[in-house]
Amino acid sequence: MYQIKEHLILGFHGCDEETCQKLINSPNEFHFNKNPYDWLGHGMYFWENDLQRAYQWALEKHQQGKIKQPAVLGAFIASGHCCDFLNLKYTEKLAAYYREMKDQSVKLPCNEDVKSDSYKDKLLRNLDCSVIEYMHEQIGIIQKIEKQNFGFSLTPSFDTVRCVFPEGAPAFPGAAIKLKSHIQICVRNPKSILAFFRPRLELPLHLAA
Structure with a gap:
């Protein structure tokens, strides 16, 4: 019961202006990534509470x-049923799915x-994506078996996947804190996105386009 998150998360999605306009004007659309290297599996990605990082990504x-x-x-x-890799329950679950695949x-x-x-942050997360997608596939198989046996499923799908990522250069010499560290949330269930909006950009001049 502790895995259902009731609070809202502010997410920021770096993208092209055309994509931004499309989703603002047609909020029922959903930009679903299916790249084999996506860090948290397939879905729509947001930087959690980090407008500047999202804009920096888009600028890059x-x-x-x-x-x-x-x-x-x-x-x-609304993150709903969240596979939160800041929670030991889910990191252990993912490790078990990895062993199952092996x-x-x-x-x-x-x-x-x-x-x-130059910081060797393994930006192409092919392995992580593969194991996370395997986890979702296995949940789908369990749900199918439950529906055949009981007429309904007891096992919920994940609405979102969330994790923190250290990335980039040290914040200062010898620091363990990285300049690009962030929290990403990957939305799998489009209904978890309650609304899109155009944020006010209040950025340092060196990040202006």
């Missing part, structure tokens, strides 16, 4: 030529570095 993608005009989309998120002799990918990342 713009500089790489991947988006035309950097923008940030805000969202009110026992089945499943060929597992590896997390990989990006050449441009």
Whole structure:
């Protein structure tokens, strides 16, 4: 019962201006990522309570030529049944699914570095994504069996997945705190997003587009 989070989360999604406008004007749309390297599996990603980090990400993608005009989309998120990897229950559960995959002799990918990342933060999380998606698949199988046996499912799906990530350079020499550390929330259930909004950007001048 302690895993159901009742409070709302403010999430910020770095994206192209066109995507931002589309979701503001058509809030029932859902931008679902299915990249094999997504850090928390498939879904729509938000920086939790970090507008500046979301804009910084969008600006970096713009500089790489991947988006035309950097923008940030805000969202009110009801995290609901959350697979929160800041909670021991879920990190242990994920480790068990990893062992299950290994026992089945499943060929597992590896997390990989990006050449441009001098801090070697394994930005391509192929392994993590694979294990998390396996977890969701197994939950789906259990639900199907329960429905066949009982006519309904006792096992809930996860609405959201959440984790903290240390990333980037040390905040100062010798520090364990990283400049790009953040909390991400991956929304799998579109109903968890109660509303999109256009946030007010109050950024340092060096981050202005």
